Amino acid sequence: MHVALLIAFLLLGAGTQSSSQNAPAAAQSLTPQQVLEQAREAAAHSHLDQAMTLLNTLPAGPNELVGVERLRGLILYQKEQLPDAEVAFELAVLQDPNDHESLEMQGVTLYRLGRPADAIPILEKAHTTVSNANIDPQYVLGLCYTDTKRYDDARRAFAAQFGFGSDSAEAYLIAARLFLRREFADEAQRFAAKAVEINPSLPLAHELLGEVALAKADLSLAVKELEAERKLNPLNGLMYDRLGDAYVRNGQFEEARQALNKAILLEPNATGPYILLGEALVKLGDPIQALHYLKRAASMDPGNSVVHNIMGQAYRSLGQMAEANREYKMAVEIQHKNDPKPAQAR
Numbered sequence: 001m002h003v004a005l006l007i008a009f010l011l012l013g014a015g016t017q018s019s020s021q022n023a024p025a026a027a028q029s030l031t032p033q034q035v036l037e038q039a040r041e042a043a044a045h046s047h048l049d050q051a052m053t054l055l056n057t058l059p060a061g062p063n064e065l066v067g068v069e070r071l072r073g074l075i076l077y078q079k080e081q082l083p084d085a086e087v088a089f090e091l092a093v094l095q096d097p098n099d100h101e102s103l104e105m106q107g108v109t110l111y112r113l114g115r116p117a118d119a120i121p122i123l124e125k126a127h128t129t130v131s132n133a134n135i136d137p138q139y140v141l142g143l144c145y146t147d148t149k150r151y152d153d154a155r156r157a158f159a160a161q162f163g164f165g166s167d168s169a170e171a172y173l174i175a176a177r178l179f180l181r182r183e184f185a186d187e188a189q190r191f192a193a194k195a196v197e198i199n200p201s202l203p204l205a206h207e208l209l210g211e212v213a214l215a216k217a218d219l220s221l222a223v224k225e226l227e228a229e230r231k232l233n234p235l236n237g238l239m240y241d242r243l244g245d246a247y248v249r250n251g252q253f254e255e256a257r258q259a260l261n262k263a264i265l266l267e268p269n270a271t272g273p274y275i276l277l278g279e280a281l282v283k284l285g286d287p288i289q290a291l292h293y294l295k296r297a298a299s300m301d302p303g304n305s306v307v308h309n310i311m312g313q314a315y316r317s318l319g320q321m322a323e324a325n326r327e328y329k330m331a332v333e334i335q336h337k338n339d340p341k342p343a344q345a346r
Contacts, residue, residue: 032058032065039071048075066095070102077109085109100126104137107144116144146179151187154178169199176208185212203233210242214249222246237266237273244276248283256280264293271301279310287314305334 030038035054042051052075058068073088089106092099107123110116123141142157158178159171172195180188189212195205210225226243233239240263247256257280263273274297281290294311301307312327 036065036067036071043071043075048079051075064095066099067092069095070099070105073102073105073109077105082109082113086113107137108140111140111144116147120144120148142175142178143182146182146184151175151179151184151191155191169195169202169205172198173202173205173208176205180208180212180215185215188212201232203236204229206232207236207239207242210239210246214242214246217249219246219250223250223252235266237263237270240266241270241273241276244273244280248276248280253280253283257284269300271297271304271307274300275304275307275310278307278314282310282314282317285317287317290314303334303337305331308334 035058039051039054042048042054051071055068055072055075058065069088069092073085073092076082076085076088086106086109089102089109092102093106096102103122103126107119107126110119110122120141123137123144126137138157138161142154142161145151145154145157155171155175156166158174159166159168162170162174164170164174172191176188176191176195179185179191189209192205192208192212195202196209199205206225206229210222210229213219213222213225223243223246226239226246229236229239230243240259244256244260244263247253247259257277260273260277260280263270264277267273274293278290278294278297281287281293291311291314294307294314297304297307298311308327308331312324312331315321315324315327
């Protein structure tokens with residue numbers, strides 16, 4: 001079970017089914033290496049408890065087989081027992097300093113434990129010593145650099161993952177995208193601006209600057225950047241969605257209508273443009289047409305309170321107060337659906 005094939009899955013913390021089967025008694029007659037192979041086979045089929053039981057029958061301490069702690073770490077990681085997994089990976093590396101897979105997984109585990117500074121030297125070592133570098137530990141290394149405010153190091157790590165030159169416009173842009181995802185808006189803006197400085201025609205760079213401006217409620221700048229992106233990348237549906245959002249929030253409802261119509265043509269399965277177009281049409285005095293798009297959005301995402309709120313506005317514009325009140329009530333119920341409920345009186 002090679003770590004290079006598993007880290008992307010494991011990073012998501014995906015659950016794995018475990019088996020309640022106990023290690024067969026026949027394992028007592030096998031050699032330690034055979035027991036280890038049985039444990040690997042069990043783990044490969046997601047029988048994690050059975051695999052761990054087999055591992056626990058093997059000698060520990062100085063006589064422990066190389067590979068036991070690595071497998072133990074992987075099992076503990078999949079069972080979300082991260083502190084114990086980190087200890088197991090550390091022991092695996094002590095047993096075999098060339099066990100780069102355990103070194104990578106120890107760094108990944110430390111990151112998930114909220115210890116990026118501790119993970120950095122381990123992931124750096126794993127990256128520099130593994131000839132066929134695994135891109136997922138490289139990505140985690142970039143996240144660790146980001147969380148410890150080593151932004152240029154993060155850029156270099158992300159660039160290496162994607163095969164970009166470390167000082168290229170693409171390197172700055174991918175770093176900006178990942179910074180914004182982690183809500184480092186100022187750094188995202190700075191790095192995206194550097195990408196544009198290096199290559200003014202780079203697709204998606206102005207879009208990212210527009211997204212940052214939207215996040216900061218700088219609507220005029222958002223419109224400017226997104227319009228610049230439109231000239232470079234006129235078939236980008238997401239850009240029209242963002243541009244429509246900026247226009248709506250800036251009170252430019254006719255411009256919003258035009259942009260959002262394009263967004264729907266290019267991204268017909270995204271709910272955002274339908275909602276924004278419905279809002280723009282209500283503001284433009286066309287509630288009947290607005291309801292057409294809002295009903296489509298509600299069918300795609302019935303649990304969206306914003307849709308029902310805007311539908312209420314549309315019905316109110318038509319004088320249909322019963323329907324309006326129904327939609328407003330539904331919006332409130334959705335908003336408060338997960339509120340804590342008072343204990344029932346006994």
